[in-house]
Amino acid sequence: MQVGTPSPMSDVARVLTPRGTERFRAWLAKGAATGEPTPRPLLIDPECSAPLAQTIEIEATPGEAPFANRYDFGAYLRNKLAPLDPVEIARDIGLWNWLSLYYFDLLCPSASERTRGLLATEVYVLSPERKYRQVFRHLVRGPWYAVREHGENAKVLLIHTERSGVVLATRGRIFEELASRQGILGNRTVIATAQRLYFDGKNNRPRLGASGYGPGSIRRFAIVVQQLELTYDTRACSVDQLLSLLPREFSEWKAKVQ
Amino acid sequence: MKRRINSTDRKSINRELISIRLIESEILNQPRSFTAELGGLAELSVPQTARVYVEPYVTGSSSSMRFDFGTVSGIVTPADTTLADLDRDGRILFRIKIVDGSAEVGKILALANALRPIDEKVSDDDRRAILPVRSEPLGEAVWELDLASQARPELVLNNRVPGLMDRIKTDPLLQGAIIPAAIGEILRCVLDPENADIDDDLDWVQDWKRWAADILGRPIDDESIDPEEVEAKRREIMEGFARMARFASRIEAVDAGGDALPNE
Numbered sequence: 001m002q003v004g005t006p007s008p009m010s011d012v013a014r015v016l017t018p019r020g021t022e023r024f025r026a027w028l029a030k031g032a033a034t035g036e037p038t039p040r041p042l043l044i045d046p047e048c049s050a051p052l053a054q055t056i057e058i059e060a061t062p063g064e065a066p067f068a069n070r071y072d073f074g075a076y077l078r079n080k081l082a083p084l085d086p087v088e089i090a091r092d093i094g095l096w097n098w099l100s101l102y103y104f105d106l107l108c109p110s111a112s113e114r115t116r117g118l119l120a121t122e123v124y125v126l127s128p129e130r131k132y133r134q135v136f137r138h139l140v141r142g143p144w145y146a147v148r149e150h151g152e153n154a155k156v157l158l159i160h161t162e163r164s165g166v167v168l169a170t171r172g173r174i175f176e177e178l179a180s181r182q183g184i185l186g187n188r189t190v191i192a193t194a195q196r197l198y199f200d201g202k203n204n205r206p207r208l209g210a211s212g213y214g215p216g217s218i219r220r221f222a223i224v225v226q227q228l229e230l231t232y233d234t235r236a237c238s239v240d241q242l243l244s245l246l247p248r249e250f251s252e253w254k255a256k257v258q
Numbered sequence: 259m260k261r262r263i264n265s266t267d268r269k270s271i272n273r274e275l276i277s278i279r280l281i282e283s284e285i286l287n288q289p290r291s292f293t294a295e296l297g298g299l300a301e302l303s304v305p306q307t308a309r310v311y312v313e314p315y316v317t318g319s320s321s322s323m324r325f326d327f328g329t330v331s332g333i334v335t336p337a338d339t340t341l342a343d344l345d346r347d348g349r350i351l352f353r354i355k356i357v358d359g360s361a362e363v364g365k366i367l368a369l370a371n372a373l374r375p376i377d378e379k380v381s382d383d384d385r386r387a388i389l390p391v392r393s394e395p396l397g398e399a400v401w402e403l404d405l406a407s408q409a410r411p412e413l414v415l416n417n418r419v420p421g422l423m424d425r426i427k428t429d430p431l432l433q434g435a436i437i438p439a440a441i442g443e444i445l446r447c448v449l450d451p452e453n454a455d456i457d458d459d460l461d462w463v464q465d466w467k468r469w470a471a472d473i474l475g476r477p478i479d480d481e482s483i484d485p486e487e488v489e490a491k492r493r494e495i496m497e498g499f500a501r502m503a504r505f506a507s508r509i510e511a512v513d514a515g516g517d518a519l520p521n522e
């Protein structure tokens with residue numbers, strides 16, 4: 001289906017109206033699990049969607065290849081949405097819900113007619129209340145925000161090693177531990193430090209053991225950072241400074257950095 | 259009670275030096291913004307070039323934002339202080355950090371935590387009171403004590419009950435039924451030496467300890483950790499307060515048709 005007519009392979013992004021969002025939500029609640037097709041007509045229905053302030057062309061599968069991971073997805077969206085004011089679109093739930101519907105068959109593919117592995121509705125549809133614990137989990141806005149805020153350092157958040165699940169719908173433990181705390185997800189020093197400690201750039205994946213629970217794990221990292229923030233304003237620190245403040249339990253990880 | 263060893267020489271920022279006010283949006287359902295008067299920070303003995311950050315956050319959630327207000331000697335209010343990324347349900351508190359930008363970069367030199375913004379609906383007198391009172395929807399409850407987080411406790415009255423904010427100031431029966439119970443809860447937190455949720459160096463904790471010492475007529479023994487001893491002290495303070503407030507005598511006087519007796 002072509003949404004708008006900019007070029008043969010791309011579509012013009014729009015925003016879902018409250019009515020369109022309700023119909024998307026209703027389909028998720030019932031139709032999605034019973035084999036009803038994705039309600040893509042909502043994407044261009046003038047009562048259910050509206051144009052964006054600027055023309056933004058997007059593609060469902062750029063280069064006709066699926067997104068390899070959530071980082072690639074986030075980077076693609078960051079580039080495509082770059083002409084728009086990032087502060088404004090960060091709060092535009094209609095845009096994120098439209099994109100969620102547009103990419104729904106990638107976020108939640110159906111293996112057969114009646115088998116979609118649906119997750120909680122909040123990961124697909126943002127509500128006007130925009131509670132943080134829902135916003136950070138949104139499967140389209142989350143990767144876009146992480147890449148916009150952290151660039152390549154968002155890889156530690158968005159590339160995971162989980163072997164099961166849908167690539168674009170599996171958030172991974174590192175993302176949950178760090179992004180669930182708004183003060184951490186918005187902190188460039190902390191995310192850059194996590195990237196340095198836990199991401200293996202050579203193999204483009206988190207280091208083995210990073211998402212465990214033991215000493216020096218990502219879980220401990222999030223806790224220790226919050227303790228350090230009683231004494232240090234970590235956003236004002238450099239990555240090297242924050243690394244030097246981490247206690248001995250992180251020595252093994254620091255050694256991998258050098 | 260947490261008695262922290264302040265090994266970093268971090269200063270605490272006196273509430274008198276600052277003032278934060280929430281502003282309702284004129285557009286329905288739009289997020290609030292805030293103003294902050296921070297000129298008093300220049301009185302602190304910290305480098306005048308240290309950075310000043312204001313961080314609003316929502317209690318009981320990880321939702322927070324951060325605003326750069328320039329330096330101690332050069333406060334610059336950001337153009338946009340809309341709290342657009344904060345969760346809208348929950349209570350908004352503020353944290354102010356003064357951060358070293360030169361010698362030991364990133365070190366917090368001074369801090370004010372759990373600051374309540376000024377509520378336009380609360381009078382100056384109530385704001386300065388040891389137990390400020392405010393009103394808001396409480397469902398079917400008449401009152402509750404807002405003792406969440408590390409902010410100064412507040413007595414919350416249900417705004418569905420007509421005239422309750424005025425009656426709590428004049429009606430001895432209402433006062434006697436609500437205020438001692440609220441004070442008892444606060445004392446339980448303040449006096450418990452093993453309560454890890456509240457810092458001993460918070461100014462509201464010190465205010466309550468001074469108040470309790472005035473009632474007792476002797477200093478509060480901070481080191482007592484025997485739960486029975488702490489409970490006995492709490493009861494002694496509450497009885498002393500009831501004697502001073504003369505709740506029963508004032509109710510009798512009102513019931514007898516006489517003029518309301520003043521409390522002491």
